[in-house]
Amino acid sequence: MTIQWFPGHMAKARRQVTEKLSLIDVVIELADARVPAASRNPMIDEIISNKPRLLLLNKADLADPRITQQWLAHYEKQGVMAIAIDAASGQGLKAIISSCEILVKEKFDKMRSKGIKPRAIRALIVGIPNVGKSTLINKLARKNIAKTGDRPGVTQAQQWIKVGKEIELLDTPGILWPKFEDQLVGLRLATTGAIKDSIINLQEVMIYAIKYLREFYPNVLKDRYDMNEEVLFSEEVVDIFDHIGKKRGLLMSGGMIDYDKTSDLFLRELRAGKLGRLTFENPSMLEVTDEILEES
Numbered sequence: 001m002t003i004q005w006f007p008g009h010m011a012k013a014r015r016q017v018t019e020k021l022s023l024i025d026v027v028i029e030l031a032d033a034r035v036p037a038a039s040r041n042p043m044i045d046e047i048i049s050n051k052p053r054l055l056l057l058n059k060a061d062l063a064d065p066r067i068t069q070q071w072l073a074h075y076e077k078q079g080v081m082a083i084a085i086d087a088a089s090g091q092g093l094k095a096i097i098s099s100c101e102i103l104v105k106e107k108f109d110k111m112r113s114k115g116i117k118p119r120a121i122r123a124l125i126v127g128i129p130n131v132g133k134s135t136l137i138n139k140l141a142r143k144n145i146a147k148t149g150d151r152p153g154v155t156q157a158q159q160w161i162k163v164g165k166e167i168e169l170l171d172t173p174g175i176l177w178p179k180f181e182d183q184l185v186g187l188r189l190a191t192t193g194a195i196k197d198s199i200i201n202l203q204e205v206m207i208y209a210i211k212y213l214r215e216f217y218p219n220v221l222k223d224r225y226d227m228n229e230e231v232l233f234s235e236e237v238v239d240i241f242d243h244i245g246k247k248r249g250l251l252m253s254g255g256m257i258d259y260d261k262t263s264d265l266f267l268r269e270l271r272a273g274k275l276g277r278l279t280f281e282n283p284s285m286l287e288v289t290d291e292i293l294e295e296s
């Protein structure tokens with residue numbers, strides 16, 4: 001689902017997350033491992049305030065494993081607990097439970113010392129659209145959806161999902177917005193398919209992706225599209241469009257290359273992982289991203 005964010009939507013989304021915070025012990029925040037900074041909400045720290053938080057870099061199966069390690073080291077340095085997962089296949093899901101246990105230990109120890117009986121950890125999953133929230137909930141849920149609306153403090157019936165004995169998840173995730181009105185963040189999100197029918201032009205997205213790949217993963221383009229160096233490093237990016245369009249037979253009447261179809265095919269292949277495991281930002285680029293976030 002693609003959501004167009006307007007100030008009213010953002011305020012409502014924020015309110016919905018804030019309302020649920022009082023019901024839970026820990027926030028499980030999903031980001032996309034291919035664009036860990038661009039796929040996070042710029043106001044997340046403010047929104048979740050001082051709730052313990054676990055950051056999951058999802059779709060790690062599509063991301064460059066070397067850069068994912070760099071991101072995990074970066075978050076560790078910042079004191080943010082983060083793990084890489086692949087919600088679609090279930091890779092890394094066990095670590096979610098053990099990490100949540102660490103995050104709530106102090107609170108639960110206090111509860112125990114006051115004689116309060118141990119209970120399951122209550123968690124809320126949050127993240128921007130398409131980051132994999134429903135996939136993760138379904139994977140964790142198996143069939144353990146339990147209706148438990150009559151808890152003290154729960155004014156409205158909430159569905160909780162049991163994950164083993166240790167965790168209960170709120171069944172509806174908190175949807176957050178990205179900062180996609182920023183050009184660079186928007187291009188990164190569009191490259192990975194997080195924004196589908198956006199106002200961003202597909203050809204522009206392909207130009208961004210090509211320039212990025214040329215710099216960081218030149219062999220990927222060479223190998224996938226059988227491209228020589230002259231085309232790959234041509235000053236005119238259109239030469240790369242022509243090469244790929246011709247290779248794939250994407251011609252209009254008159255033999256001209258169909259650039260719309262070329263961008264569509266190229267981005268579909270890239271997003272599906274056919275060009276390999278790729279990441280479109282690394283922690284050393286954060287200064288730039290931080291500036292963007294500060295402007296928000």
Ligand code: G4P
Nearest residue numbers: 058059060061085086087088128129130131132133134135
């Ligand atoms: P959301 O609730 O946060 O909006 O996201 P959702 O779970 O619907 O996931 C969005 C897409 O991402 C889905 O693809 C889902 O299968 C895919 N996805 C989720 N987690 C992972 C993962 O760890 N690895 C990979 N490779 N894919 C993942 P879809 O339903 O096929 O939709 P589409 O985006 O392909 O159209």
